[in-house]
Amino acid sequence: MTKLGIALAGGGARGAYQIGAWKALREAGIDSLIDVYSGASVGSLNAVLFAMGDYELAKTTWMSLDKDSLFNIEKHIYKRIFKEKLNFLNKGVFSTKKLEKMLWEVVDFDAVRTKEVYIATTRIGDDNSSFFDLVRANYRHYFTDEQTIYYNNLGDYDDERIVKTLLASCAIPIVFRPIHIRGETFYDGGVLDNTPYQPLIDAGCDTIIVIDLFTFSPMRMKKIPEVTVHTLYPKKGLRGILDFSHKQIERRFELGYHDMTQLLKKIKDQLV
Numbered sequence: 001m002t003k004l005g006i007a008l009a010g011g012g013a014r015g016a017y018q019i020g021a022w023k024a025l026r027e028a029g030i031d032s033l034i035d036v037y038s039g040a041s042v043g044s045l046n047a048v049l050f051a052m053g054d055y056e057l058a059k060t061t062w063m064s065l066d067k068d069s070l071f072n073i074e075k076h077i078y079k080r081i082f083k084e085k086l087n088f089l090n091k092g093v094f095s096t097k098k099l100e101k102m103l104w105e106v107v108d109f110d111a112v113r114t115k116e117v118y119i120a121t122t123r124i125g126d127d128n129s130s131f132f133d134l135v136r137a138n139y140r141h142y143f144t145d146e147q148t149i150y151y152n153n154l155g156d157y158d159d160e161r162i163v164k165t166l167l168a169s170c171a172i173p174i175v176f177r178p179i180h181i182r183g184e185t186f187y188d189g190g191v192l193d194n195t196p197y198q199p200l201i202d203a204g205c206d207t208i209i210v211i212d213l214f215t216f217s218p219m220r221m222k223k224i225p226e227v228t229v230h231t232l233y234p235k236k237g238l239r240g241i242l243d244f245s246h247k248q249i250e251r252r253f254e255l256g257y258h259d260m261t262q263l264l265k266k267i268k269d270q271l272v
Contacts, residue, residue, distance in 0.1 A: 010041025012241025020256025120189025
């Protein structure tokens with residue numbers, strides 16, 4: 001019997017593409033067959049929405065977003081850069097207070113804990129770690145056996161840690177501050193694994209749908225024996241990762257829906 005997983009890539013505002021793809025999966029009756037979810041960066045937020053199973057809520061949530069309501073850019077930004085110099089890199093341009101508030105309002109924590117949802121985060125060190133430890137984390141990830149990418153199973157966490165884990169997965173370096181969790185410091189999971197399929201394989205999935213947000217991606221999943229992988233990626237550019245204009249969100253919905261509809265014509269028989 002097929003165990004189906006879905007991996008949702010990071011890409012900021014481009015994540016609306018994944019919600020459009022969900023509509024096509026929903027119409028085909030595929031979304032209800034998904035057993036395991038994973039995500040990195042904005043894909044982590046969408047993975048939670050997918051797992052909650054409320055497509056209309058997901059669409060409404062995305063349509064409520066805009067750059068001003070989601071990100072608080074702190075006043076006197078140039079004075080901050082001059083005063084803080086390199087330490088500015090550790091604090092980020094934007095505050096995450098409004099994003100955190102949105103998570104508390106939207107996430108159905110009890111529903112999420114009933115599903116297998118894995119969220120990618122990049123561990124850079126202990127509480128005293130800085131932006132420059134992120135560079136070292138990249139080195140350790142690619143050239144040593146030290147674990148720097150963490151796949152967090154949200155089913156194991158309480159509400160507060162779920163929120164912190166999602167914030168950590170979305171903590172784009174420089175754009176946002178890193179997130180501290182239990183004495184460790186984390187950045188965006190997409191830094192080291194933007195299409196987190198490994199936890200799906202570890203969970204026993206033999207069929208995986210990957211929804212990437214980039215036309216060209218060096219991190220795109222490679223062929224793995226005994227695992228069938230179907231990768232969806234945009235055939236047209238999705239524009240800027242911080243472009244949350246309603247016009248672009250709606251355009252990404254439509255592109256995701258169209259591209260997934262076309263892919264399902266080829267693979268639906270393999271999923272049902």
